[in-house]
Amino acid sequence: MPAPTPSDPRAELAAEQAHLVRARTELARMREHTLSLQADGGDAIAGEALAQTLWLRAKALQDDPGTTLFFGRVDREAGPADAEEERLYIGRRHVSDGHGDPVVIDWRAGVSTPFYRASTQDPMGLRLRRRFGVEGGQITAYEDELLGTGADDGSARDADTGGRGGTGAGSGSSILAREIERPRIGPMRDIVATIQPEQDEIVRADVSTTLCVQGAPGTGKTAVGLHRAAWLLYAFRDRLARSGVLVVGPNRAFLEHVGAVLPSLGEISVRHTTADDLVVGGTSASVRTTESTEVARLKGEARMAGVLRAALWGGVGPATEALVVPRGSRKWRVPAYEVQDMIEELRGRGVSYSAARAMLHQRLAHAVMVAMERSGDSPDDRVQDSVARSAPVKAYVKQVWPEVKPGAVLAQVLSTGEHLAEDQQAIVWEKPPRTPAGARWSAADLVLLDELADLLDRTPSLGHVVLDEAQDLSPMQLRAVGRRASTGSLTVLGDLAQGTTPWSTASWEESLRHLGKDLSSPTTHLEELVRGFRVPxxxxxxxxxxxxxxxxxxxxxxxxxxxxxxxxxxxxxxxxxxxxxxxxxxxxxxxxxxxxxxxxxxxxxxxxxxxxxxxxxxxxxxxxxxxxxxxxxxxxxxxxxxxxxxxxxxxxxxxxxxxxxxxxxxxxxxxxxxxxxxxxxxxxxxxxxxxxxxxxx
CATH class of the missing domain: 3.40.50.300 (P-loop containing nucleotide triphosphate hydrolases)
Known part of the structure; x- marks a missing residue:
């Protein structure tokens, strides 16, 4: 049962400070319990996985003495069946006591939503919202806003002075203002204590929804995107723990600047990368040359995807000779026209180049097996697999459907200009390398290599990708990010007014299309943030x-x-x-x-x-x-x-x-x-x- 609110604000402040001490004690107990658990998974691999899980759990339970475990409190109105009102403390992570009862509620929990969105017009079941002033990890003040019964009497009180202040985020909360305007030294901080209603709606959007956030400077779009990642990992942890979450930023300095936000919220498994490093990791190549802005712009255009596809698939077929497979004392023959039909069917399936090529082995082997059955034999699946792996079939497939590497295909395009339009000829090499292995790739080339790598073998999709400063990416870069969320969702952040590359985004509709998403879809939304909290x-x-x-x-x-x-x-x-x-x-x-x-x-x-x-x-x-x-x-x-x-x-x-x-x-x-x-x-x-x-x- 919550204690009655003392009339003396200093006594109330002391009670809140005591609750903070209790919360820290319980958090330490939870961490000690986690560290005491034995990682016995039944075998070495399972044991190692369990040990990693426990380590991550213990790390997430570390207390930061520079912050408080909670930053707000809500008192819910007592319902008809309730004996008393409910009091909840809202913080960066969940803390429970030894009986499992909550001491602090994770800000991402559904019951925390009213803390961010309730108003006097829509109190969402709250009687009171309290914000805490914090200095050096200690509670130094509090400020109350009455939302339900008696809202007209709402006031804010600084417990250090007994004075009155503002009455909430929308009407001039002094504690909220001090937190937003607090001096910044070091990396970006989380904004979990100051999330505004319009920001909270973005943060809590469903995992299946792709959001594009057009945000003016200081509207907190980067922080909102990172907090959405933290919320998704909380609300859909099982799903995203398997598929993964990735943050893509403009450069490494930016990533270092924002890199502390998710760990401060207890999420330490999210990978951060730049758009350049994203494709470098996929191609095992590195930038070895620079080129003119005009050439880089041409290589970044979306039509290059069609050029690369045509160059890759242009080397397939036609089948001009029959396949002949000796087996025992007989030779089995598959006519060229049948092979060509197989090739056309596989090309139309929409699968990757390598997957279709592997299927051709099995298609040819099946045709041989059918011929055997017609002659009276009774081959089984083992015979088909044996034929598919046989030297004649391998040699035939190599001839009609060659095995290629991304570098070889791109080197051919840039050396010959094949499949390029007339106005794209500026990207053709003046002095082609003797071999693809000796090519000096530019940053734009690496994006093209990534596209080819995906055409050859589909890029695995993540569960969610947060893309910041998206307005500066070329269409081909956007495609590289988008295919990493082909079966997942994205949070796309940016500002058209801050586009500073020659290929910067003309519209968010166009950018989303390159990312593989469509604004006409009910699961893709464009949101605009114009209220600035950072820039005066x-x-x-x-x-x-x-x-x-x-x-x-x-x-x-x-x-x-x-x-x-x-x-x-x-x-x-x-x-x-x-x-x-x-x-x-x-x-x-x-x-x-x-x-x-x-x-x-x-x-x-x-x-x-x-x-x-x-x-x-x-x-x-x-x-x-x-x-x-x-x-x-x-x-x-x-x-x-x-x-x-x-x-x-x-x-x-x-x-x-x-x-x-x-x-x-x-x-x-x-x-x-x-x-x-x-x-x-x-x-x-x-x-x-x-x-x-x-x-x-």
Whole structure:
């Protein structure tokens, strides 16, 4: 039975702190119990699998002293058959006592949904929602919102002062605002305590549903996608534990930035990769050359899939000679026209090249067996298998249906231009390698090799794939991701206004089609997030000046932050010196500092920062060294996408935009860069600002 709420807020706070102590004690007990279990699976393999399962379970039960095990509480109205109202604590994972009764409810459980979605208009059975203020893993304050009976009297109370605050997420919750605006140092944090109703609907979408989320900067689309993965693993664990969940991001620095989110939610088995590494792993190749943007764009077009299919299957048949199989004292003959019928039938089945080729062996052997039966013999299945493996059949199949490798097929296309349209001839090699093994593959080539590998042998499908920054992938890259969810679902995240590649997405309908999904299907949905919780209004409004030029059809983002943030636009005579000074000033504020510069300026700015004693780390796309105590990060403009910092210094916007191949792409790159700030943005420029940004901030 829940204790009555004390009238003294300090006594109430002490009761909540005591519940946290109890929850931590029970979690430690659960982990000790797991570690005490013996991994006896009956045999060595089963035992090893069980030991791995127990280890993962124990790891998921580790307590993080920097956070609380719960961040909210809901008190449910007592129903007609209930003697008392029900009180539930909502946290990152389930914690139970020794009798199995819940001490903390996992945020992903169905009974936790009202914590995120209830309102005074629809209380969803709640009388009260409580949020906790947390510092250093301890509860320091609480804030109540009355939703059911007595909702008009709803108030929030800070237990440290006894004062009153806001009344919930939608009406200015001070605790919620502090959590959203809390300074950020280190990797991305989970948003499990601050998920908003529109975000929660996306997070809890069914496992069979593919969601495409168009999200403006700061709307939390990346965090929403990761939390959806965590929710799916909770709600459909048996299914997804077998089929797997994958997160695909734009670069390794981004993956390191977001890599702590799922483990903080108790999910440590999800693999993270980049779109480039996804196909490298499938082809056992590596990038050994670069090529022009135009060639890369041509290789990334969807029609290349048809070119590769034609090149691969073009080597099959026709059958011009009969198959002759000696067996004992007789020779068995399969006419060429029968073989050709088999080939045409197998080509039309829609199976992979290698699977169809293996079937041809059995088709030919069956034809021989039928001929034997007609002559009065009684062959069985063992005879058919023997004929299928015989040298004459193998040799015949090799002639009419050759065994090939992806590299050989692609090398033929790029060497001869066969099957290419006239405007695609720019991708043909000027100096073909002597052998496919000696080819120097580009990043775009690896995607084509992955396509060929799938044509040869179908790529296994995962249960769910989260694809972030999807607007930047080429059609062929999207196909590579999509086939890894051919029987599963996807969470596709991105922003058309942030497309910065020459092949960036023109529409989400087109992207989903390349991913193998269709917006006309009832299991595929497009959602739009426009309410920004990360980027303050002063910053997002300044950056949104670019939207009419880069994405006129998108709704402008709306910041719901209570703090408008800080924006300083500073003209200087010496851009590098101005950036160093701005960085020094930004570092006086709390939290992380991102110094985003044109790629070509990285070395000179890094030298200048070191020369003035500013300790910093470089985020270069390959890794992000987020060392202890380091608050300043030097970031090239092309790597900034997906990252966030409390304070951001942007150096020379015009140079950032001019480094791109065209004006629209340049302004989109600038839009990305300008929207990385969580608290304050300083723009330093010696050159005139782009026209869209000129004028008073």
């Amino acid at each position: 209004s002063a910053v997002i409004d300044f950056a949104a000046r670019l939207l009419p030029a880069i994405a006129p059809d998108l709704a402008p983002p709306e910041s719901v932050r209570s703090n408008p943030g800080r924006l300083d636009v500073i003209p200087v005579a010496d851009a590098v010196a101005g950036a160093v000074e701005a960085t020094t000033n930004a570092a006086t504020h709390e939290g992380s500092v991102g110094v985003i510069v044109p790629d070509a300026w990285m070395e000179v700015v890094g030298t200048a920062l070191r020369g003035t004693g500013v300790t910093h780390e470089v985020m270069d796309g390959e890794h992000a060294e987020e060392g202890l105590g380091v608050r300043v990060f030097l970031v090239p403009a092309t790597v900034a996408k997906g990252l966030e910092f409390d304070q951001v210094v942007v150096l020379e916007p015009a140079a950032i935009a001019d480094a791109e191949p065209d004006e629209r792409t340049g302004l989109r790159r600038l839009y990305v860069v300008l929207t990385r700030a969580v608290s304050g943005l300083t723009v330093v420029h010696a050159e005139p600002l782009p026209a869209q940004l000129a004028g008073s901030p």
